[in-house]
Amino acid sequence: MVASRLPDAVQGPGPVDVVLNVNGATHVVRIEPRVSLLDCLRDHMNLTGAKKGCNQGACGACTVWVDKRRVVACLTLAIACEGRDITTIEGMAVDGSLHPMQKAFLSEDAFQCGYCTPGQIMSAVALLAEGHAGSDAEIGEWMSGNICRCAAYPNIRTAIRDVRDGVGGVRKDATR
Amino acid sequence: MTAAIGRPLDRVDGRAKVTGAGRYSAEIALPGLAHAVLVTSRVPSGRVELIDTYDAERAEGVLAVLHHLNLPKGGSVPPLLPSLFGGPASGQTFFPMQDEVIHYAGQHLAMVVAETLDQAEHAARLVRVTCRETASVTTVEQGRDRAYEAEKIFAGFIPGRVARGDVAAALDRAQVTVENTYHCAANHHNPIECSATTAVWEGDRLTLYDATQGPNATLHTVAELLNVMPSHIRVVTDHVGGSFGCKAMIWDHPALAALAARAVHRPVRLALSREQMFSSVGHREEQEQHLTLGADRDGRLTAIRHHKLSPTSHFDDWAEPSLGVASQMYACPNYEGVYRLIKANTMTPTFTRCPGEASGMFVMETAMDELAAKLDLDPLELRLRNYAENEPMSGHPWSSKGLRDCYRRGAELARWSERDPRPGVTRDGNWLLGWGMASSGYPVTPPGNPQRARARIFADGSAVVQSSFSDIGTGSATAMTQVAADGLGVPLERMRVQYGDSDLPNTAAAVGSAGAGMVSAAVHIAATALRDQLIAQAVADEHSPLHGADPAQVVVSDGRMALRDRPDTGETYAELLQRAMMADAEALGTWIPPGLDTPYGTMTFGAQFAQVAVDPELGLCRVRQLIGVFDPGRVLNRKTAHSQLMGGMLWGMSHALLEGTIMGPDGRWANASLGEYLVPVNADAPDVVIETIETVDTVVNPLGVKGVGEVGMVGTAAAIANAIWHATGRRHHRLPITVEDLL
Numbered sequence: 001m002v003a004s005r006l007p008d009a010v011q012g013p014g015p016v017d018v019v020l021n022v023n024g025a026t027h028v029v030r031i032e033p034r035v036s037l038l039d040c041l042r043d044h045m046n047l048t049g050a051k052k053g054c055n056q057g058a059c060g061a062c063t064v065w066v067d068k069r070r071v072v073a074c075l076t077l078a079i080a081c082e083g084r085d086i087t088t089i090e091g092m093a094v095d096g097s098l099h100p101m102q103k104a105f106l107s108e109d110a111f112q113c114g115y116c117t118p119g120q121i122m123s124a125v126a127l128l129a130e131g132h133a134g135s136d137a138e139i140g141e142w143m144s145g146n147i148c149r150c151a152a153y154p155n156i157r158t159a160i161r162d163v164r165d166g167v168g169g170v171r172k173d174a175t176r
Numbered sequence: 177m178t179a180a181i182g183r184p185l186d187r188v189d190g191r192a193k194v195t196g197a198g199r200y201s202a203e204i205a206l207p208g209l210a211h212a213v214l215v216t217s218r219v220p221s222g223r224v225e226l227i228d229t230y231d232a233e234r235a236e237g238v239l240a241v242l243h244h245l246n247l248p249k250g251g252s253v254p255p256l257l258p259s260l261f262g263g264p265a266s267g268q269t270f271f272p273m274q275d276e277v278i279h280y281a282g283q284h285l286a287m288v289v290a291e292t293l294d295q296a297e298h299a300a301r302l303v304r305v306t307c308r309e310t311a312s313v314t315t316v317e318q319g320r321d322r323a324y325e326a327e328k329i330f331a332g333f334i335p336g337r338v339a340r341g342d343v344a345a346a347l348d349r350a351q352v353t354v355e356n357t358y359h360c361a362a363n364h365h366n367p368i369e370c371s372a373t374t375a376v377w378e379g380d381r382l383t384l385y386d387a388t389q390g391p392n393a394t395l396h397t398v399a400e401l402l403n404v405m406p407s408h409i410r411v412v413t414d415h416v417g418g419s420f421g422c423k424a425m426i427w428d429h430p431a432l433a434a435l436a437a438r439a440v441h442r443p444v445r446l447a448l449s450r451e452q453m454f455s456s457v458g459h460r461e462e463q464e465q466h467l468t469l470g471a472d473r474d475g476r477l478t479a480i481r482h483h484k485l486s487p488t489s490h491f492d493d494w495a496e497p498s499l500g501v502a503s504q505m506y507a508c509p510n511y512e513g514v515y516r517l518i519k520a521n522t523m524t525p526t527f528t529r530c531p532g533e534a535s536g537m538f539v540m541e542t543a544m545d546e547l548a549a550k551l552d553l554d555p556l557e558l559r560l561r562n563y564a565e566n567e568p569m570s571g572h573p574w575s576s577k578g579l580r581d582c583y584r585r586g587a588e589l590a591r592w593s594e595r596d597p598r599p600g601v602t603r604d605g606n607w608l609l610g611w612g613m614a615s616s617g618y619p620v621t622p623p624g625n626p627q628r629a630r631a632r633i634f635a636d637g638s639a640v641v642q643s644s645f646s647d648i649g650t651g652s653a654t655a656m657t658q659v660a661a662d663g664l665g666v667p668l669e670r671m672r673v674q675y676g677d678s679d680l681p682n683t684a685a686a687v688g689s690a691g692a693g694m695v696s697a698a699v700h701i702a703a704t705a706l707r708d709q710l711i712a713q714a715v716a717d718e719h720s721p722l723h724g725a726d727p728a729q730v731v732v733s734d735g736r737m738a739l740r741d742r743p744d745t746g747e748t749y750a751e752l753l754q755r756a757m758m759a760d761a762e763a764l765g766t767w768i769p770p771g772l773d774t775p776y777g778t779m780t781f782g783a784q785f786a787q788v789a790v791d792p793e794l795g796l797c798r799v800r801q802l803i804g805v806f807d808p809g810r811v812l813n814r815k816t817a818h819s820q821l822m823g824g825m826l827w828g829m830s831h832a833l834l835e836g837t838i839m840g841p842d843g844r845w846a847n848a849s850l851g852e853y854l855v856p857v858n859a860d861a862p863d864v865v866i867e868t869i870e871t872v873d874t875v876v877n878p879l880g881v882k883g884v885g886e887v888g889m890v891g892t893a894a895a896i897a898n899a900i901w902h903a904t905g906r907r908h909h910r911l912p913i914t915v916e917d918l919l
Contacts, residue, residue, distance in 0.1 A: 014236075035294055043293060048203035049196020051417070053368040054450040058850040061368050089196035102194040106186050109819045113649025114193030115369040115417025121194060137859075144857035147850065149368050149418050150649055151826035152819060153861035 011079065018079050022047065023091030033079045037071075038062045040078035041088060049089035049118045053147070060146035063119035064088045070126040072145075089118035092125070101125050104159035112150035120146045124160050133164045179733065180658040180668050181879075184815035188654045188673060189415065189647060198415045201387040202372035202447040209374070210239055212436045212446040213296040214429075215286035215303045216455065217278045220521040220843030221312035224276040224285060228304040232288055235302055237295030239440040243286035244273045247435060251403030256331045256492050256524065259393035259424055259685035261624030264400050267425035267458050268524035270491045271401060273432075278307060279490050280521045281314075281844040282455020284428060289436050289444060312521040314843045316359075316464050316485060319518030323485055326515045329495045334515075338503070340569070341510030346479035350470030354546045358467065360535045360911045361836030363460035363528055364453065364845075364853060369417020371457055372447035375433040380404070382434055384411045389424045390685020391644050391678040397426035402434060413646040413676040420827075421527035422457040423648065424687040429456060454848035458526025459837065460496060461486045465539045470510075475551050475558045477508040482539070484513075487520035494524045498536035501617045501890065503569060504777065505540065506562035511569075521843055527687065529827055530889040533618055538831070538911060541614035541894030546907065554597065555898065556587055559615055567777025575875035576882070578807030579615070579781040582869060586613070586805040589865055590785035600905035607789035607798075610903025614891030616782030616806065620876045620883060621688050622769035628681035629656075629698035631664060631706040632762035637735045637750035639664055640672045641703060644680040645695045650885060651816025652691050658812055659696045659879065663703025665732030666749070681764065689780070689883030692812055694769065697877040702765025707732055709763050714752050721745050767878065776875045780882040782806035784825065786895040790903045795915035799829050799896060803865045809873040809882035821888035822864045828892020830856045836912045854912075 012033035020027050022045065029044045038055075041047040041064070053061035055074045062073040065087040092099040101124050104110070111117040123146045127133055132142035139157050148156065192198030229241040259265035272284040286303050290296035313319040326336035347353060374385040382404060388394045391411040399406040416423065433446035448456050463486040470479035482502060488494045499513035548555040560583065566573055587593065595611045596602055602609040629643035641660035647653040653673050661671040674680065681702075683695055711730045714722040714737055722730060722737060722745065731740045738746030753761060785803040790796065802825050811817045834854040840846035847853050866888075873880035897908050900918070908917055 032292075032294060039293060042203065046205050047196075048199065051200075051368070052202070052447075053370070054850045056450065056849060056851060058450075059368055089194075093195050098191070098194065105194050106190045109187070109815050111190075111193060111649075112651070112816075112819055112823060113367065113369065113416060113418035114189070114198060115200065115367070115415075115649075117193050118196040140859040140861070144859045147368060147855060147857060149366060149420070149855060150819075151823040151830075151856060151861060153826070153856070153858045154822065154863050155819065156858065 019082055020078065020086060022086045023088060031078060033077065035078050036074050037076040037078045037081055038073035041073060047088055047090055051115050051118060053116065060123065061116045061119040063122045063146060065122060065126060070123055089122060092121065099125065100163050101159065104162045108155045108159040108162060110152050110155040110159040112152055116146060116148045120148065120156055127160065128164060133160055180661045182811055182814055183658065185654055185658060185668065185813055187651055187816065188657050200369055200415050200417050201374060201385045201413065202445055204374045204385045206376060206443040208442045210289050210291060210440055210442045210444050211293040211296045212287050212289045212433060212444050213300040214284050214452060215288065215300050215305065216452060217281055217283040217285050219278060219307050219309040220281040220314055222278045222307045222309040224278065224305060225308050226306040227286060232299040232302040235295065235299040237291035238288060238299045239291065240289040241286060241303060242436060242439060244275055247273045251400050254397060254400040258331055259390045260621060260687050260690055262392060262684035264396040265390065265393040265425050265685065266397055267427045267526055268489060268492055271428055280455065280523055282452065287432055287436055289440050312843045313518065314521050314839045316462055316487060316518065319487055319520055323516045323518050326493050326517045329493055329515050330497055334497050336515045339512045343479050343481050343510045343512040346510035347468060347470045347481065350478050351473045352471045352547065352550055353468060354543050354550060355468040356543065356909050358465045358539045358909045360463050360538065362462040363835050364837050365420040365422035365528055366453065366850065366853060366855060367418030367420055367422065370448045370450060370453050371423060371429060372445065373430040373433040374443060374445040375437040376443040377437055380408055382409045384409065384430055384434065386411050386413055386430050387416050387423055388413055388646060389419050389648055389687050391646055391676060392682060393685045394426050394430050395678045398431050398434060401431040411678040416646055416648040419648045420529040421531060424527045424685060425458065427457050450850060451848045454837065454845045455523060458523055460528035461488065461525035463498065463535060465498060467539050467543050469543050469547055471547055475547065475553050475561050477506050477562050479510040480508050481512045483516065485516045487518045487522055489522055489524040490519055492524040493517055496525065496532035496535065498532040500536065501533045501619065502536040502540035504567060504779065505564065505615055505617055507564045507568055530886045533886065533890045534828065534831055534893065537890045538893040541891050542897050545612065545898040545901065555613055556583060556592060559583065570777065572775050572777050575776040575778045576809060576871040576873035577781055578869045578871040582781055582783040582805040582807055585867060585869065586783040586785050586803055589803045592785065599902050604789060606791050608792060608903040610788050610899040610901065611785065612895045612898025612902055613783065613785045614894035614898065616784055616887050616890040617779045618689055618887035618890055620693065620778035620780060621690055623684035623690060623694045625684060627683050627694045627698040627767045627769065629702040629765050630681050630762055631660060631702040631765065632760055633664065633706060633749055634760045635750060635753040635758060637666065637748060638670045639666050640674055641699055642674045642680045643683055643695055643698060644675065644678050645683040645686050645691060646676045648686065650686065650691060650820060651813055652686060652695060654816055655692055655812035656695055656699045659699045660703045663700045664707050666735045670735065689885035689887065693877040693881040693883055696812060696879050696881050697767035698765050700878050701767050702763055705765050706761065706763035710749055710752060710761060711737055714747065719755060720752060721747050774875065778876055780806060780808045780887045782887050784891045784895040786899045788896060788899040788903055790900055790918060792904060792918065795919040797833055797900060797913065797918055799862045801862055802829065802892065804888060805867045805869060806884065806887055807869045807871045808884045809871055809876065809880045811868050811870060812881060817868065817884045818866045820884045821866045824886060824888020825864055825892050826856055826861050828889040829896060831889065831911060832893035832896040833912050
């Protein structure tokens with residue numbers, strides 16, 4: 001990981017130009033260095049898929065990937081993400097076709113209000129890549145950074161199992 | 177008739193939610209949007225002596241600093257009325273920033289409006305508030321000596337004392353008694369979406385994007401608070417990120433957002449922080465309950481005495497109705513229920529999922545388990561011996577009751593009869609295993625005003641149904657699509673639902689598990705009215721193959737009207753409309769709900785079974801399985817209904833083992849964050865088995881929908897506490913049951 005440029009000797013506290021690569025596209029935003037990646041995405045780039053649930057790193061609703069690793073965007077400074085690849089829920093569907101995990105969340109009813117869902121899905125896809133989906137207990141443990149207050153947890157585990165086993169998200173009917 | 181109703185259809189708003197495209201109330205992008213941040217009281221009681229805004233006003237980007245000395249006054253605070261009544265629904269009869277008095281910690285004292293959120297948050301920290309603190313009461317323990325018996329609670333709808341028969345005499349004569357004091361910690365809803373309102377004025381017209389269970393509740397409440405005509409306000413609620421009661425009543429922030437927007441002549445977003453969610457939108461009050469059961473040696477209840485003591489605010493006599501369902505569950509000739517209150521330095525408590533039923537039935541169902549143990553009776557058998565054939569308080573018949581089937585099926589799924597009933601004898605390595613059960617019940621309450629929906633069909637045969645309700649994650653938008661498709665007789669793919677907008681036909685707030693029943697009533701009536709209108713048009717149209725037919729003999733499916741006994745004779749809606757050169761047709765449906773005096777007991781029932789494993793050396797309790805069987809009347813969508821019941825049961829588990837807001841010695845909530853207020857995470861949640869028994873109910877509403885939003889939580893905490901007793905031989909009378917309690 002090489003930063004695209006060396007940091008200036010002093011940046012801020014006023015607004016500075018920050019170059020961010022989000023979902024494969026380059027954006028230049030003028031923000032104060034104190035702005036979190038979450039607020040930058042939501043308020044400065046109009047990408048509101050990452051959610052603000054606590055702004056304290058406790059709920060996981062803001063989970064996005066930085067260089068393919070899941071991070072809580074509320075505790076990450078946007079300016080620190082220059083030169084890195086940021087992936088948000090908006091980057092998961094390709095040409096309007098849902099990612100298998102998105103399909104599995106839909107068909108297994110792995111959400112109710114939907115507010116934690118983008119973070120759950122970003123965690124769930126990363127979890128499979130990390131190799132942390134061997135058993136239900138392991139899924140439960142490694143998904144415990146994402147709170148679902150509607151408590152759709154059993155269905156979230158089912159959706160992840162479906163994708164892991166290649167059965168989820170491909171069924172056409174809506175029955176369980 | 178029911179091609180679509182009941183099917184486990186995927187959520188119609190699901191794609192918006194899994195792609196992140198759906199916009200919640202703090203996500204509306206508007207040109208010139210400014211951000212408001214609240215400054216709150218750090219003390220629970222006293223007076224503001226000085227608000228120093230000098231530095232805040234001069235901070236970068238600040239547009240205004242509003243407080244009690246400069247906030248424009250508007251209208252009046254409406255009375256506290258549940259939002260199910262459909263009118264103004266203020267969460268408490270107090271509006272902040274009107275004078276210098278501080279009634280509770282976290283009270284809103286000032287509001288900073290700035291160009292960006294970071295600027296507003298920074299400037300809010302620069303506002304210096306000097307307070308003179310006075311003595312406060314914030315807990316049951318501190319206020320016990322000044323408790324009083326409430327005349328009425330719950331906005332005046334529930335008397336503070338209810339009695340039938342002679343409890344004292346019955347308890348004197350009882351062959352067996354069980355008596356205990358119980359304590360339940362305060363709870364906070366904590367939906368993951370914090371409450372938020374975005375306010376936009378265009379001249380004297382106001383649009384509010386508000387996270388609410390009732391767009392009309394927000395509309396009517398803000399209209400009164402600001403003295404603005406209701407016709408000049410529109411409330412839009414596309415998606416709501418959960419509520420669990422904290423968005424059921426309307427608190428001060430929507431009106432404050434509107435006032436801020438008016439002050440800076442810009443659209444303003446006011447989003448509460450997580451910490452502010454603990455002192456801005458109500459809570460389930462801390463409570464102590466005292467329950468005495470009297471019974472004969474066969475286990476038949478002869479007396480129930482149930483008293484509750486809890487803190488309320490200085491302005492309102494509010495207690496969640498913890499005695500309600502507990503008084504209706506079993507046949508018993510002598511009963512006494514009393515609510516006692518303490519005026520305290522807190523907000524007015526409010527609806528929290530299962531408001532009263534969760535705490536009251538924890539107490540009742542734990543006591544029933546103790547009674548069963550005392551009598552050496554199977555806990556399930558004890559419940560059957562006290563089965564209420566009629567509603568015990570009124571003597572009225574039940575509108576429907578499938579509880580016996582729920583008990584039987586639940587016991588079968590749990591293999592209840594195979595457990596060793598002796599406590600503390602079943603082991604799995606270091607774990608002590610236990611099974612417990614409890615009854616569930618949640619009342620069916622009609623809304624207070626007529627519910628409406630509009631159905632509209634276009635000349636190509638596609639249709640839309642419109643109603644103002646918001647979908648807070650219950651799945652109501654999906655279920656209403658199904659109801660409308662069946663009512664009109666069109667395929668699901670051709671039916672769209674439009675909702676979450678106060679400009680659409682009126683509904684009350686979707687609260688109290690009443691949303692599905694009342695909105696489906698309006699949608700069903702609108703869709704069938706449109707169907708009947710189109711059939712009438714066809715039989716009157718001499719160019720229609722149905723000309724001259726008896727309308728009662730015409731049936732519709734797949735968008736085609738045909739004779740019941742000659743299906744070949746007919747035509748599609750599209751053919752009818754196109755021939756008549758009609759671009760569309762529409763009908764309004766109005767459902768007049770039954771009054772509160774309907775001579776029936778109305779309730780959704782259920783039976784719950786829990787298996788726990790307790791490690792007595794580490795104080796750990798793991799819930800291994802939850803089983804729930806419920807009788808919610810007609811199920812509109814099996815998938816979303818089961819999800820709601822599952823979520824409710826996991827809330828019950830959380831009530832039993834995790835959740836409690838702790839009042840600090842300084843009169844502030846001590847654990848006001850998601851790091852310290854424990855809620856279940858994925859690893860805490862066991863698999864949950866849900867079954868529904870569909871009972872026919874012709875009383876509650878046209879489709880016989882009793883509701884599933886809350887009943888899942890009723891009794892779960894007791895089933896778990898009873899399972900812990902079965903595992904360990906120890907009773908627990910305090911919620912949550914913590915590691916310390918189990919050691």
